[in-house]
Amino acid sequence: QSVLTQPPSASGTPGQRVTISCSGSSSNIGSNTVNWYQQLPGTAPKLLIYSNNQRPSGVPDRISGSKSGTSASLAISGLQSEDEADYYCAAWDDSLNAWVFGGGTKLTVL
């Protein structure tokens, strides 16, 4: 059971906009920043979003992040086939004094 809760799956057709939610608590998302990672099959996770809504260099602006209270969301617009991957949210948890991750969401491009 992951500390952060994500839907196990999401899907969309090419060109659509999809969102993935991440729910936490006051000790993690409610007090700290949220990150999002993309993991393609057989590869290491790649940082997509840090500080709730900041994109590292090279991440396209059709990918965005937001946070409100104890929840966060990742939005991908103009969906492409190469977006098919697993997505994880993460945040520091002040009560556990540890990094916590969501269980991951498998995004399928139909």
Place this chain on the structure above:
Amino acid sequence: QVQLQESGPGLVKPSETLSLTCTVSGGSISSYYWSWIRQPPGKGLEWIGYIYYSGSTNYNPSLKSRVTISIDTSKNQFSLNLSSVTAADTAVYHCARGLMGCSGGSCYPDGFDIWGQGTMVTVSS
């Protein structure tokens, strides 16, 4: 650019100690914190712990009694020891560089921007 590479045995016997090393190339190991993160087959990510370049550490409470992370700045390497392993410790083990964000005079951990490709470790007799 900075790259991370894990190395170590791919097979460890139950009750023994898993030992892995992460070599940092293309940049200095100083001024960042460095983590180990694992992923059991078909499952999600689990943070194991981090070490700051100064040597201070922080471990996942669920693994704390079995984990030791150390750093060798002269070799640009940091290492993971996980003792008394069981089949539940079978996973891909990644090393990663930690970001720190700062705002209003305080700094906070803000994700992992560079990851090693990962190394599969199987616990089996």
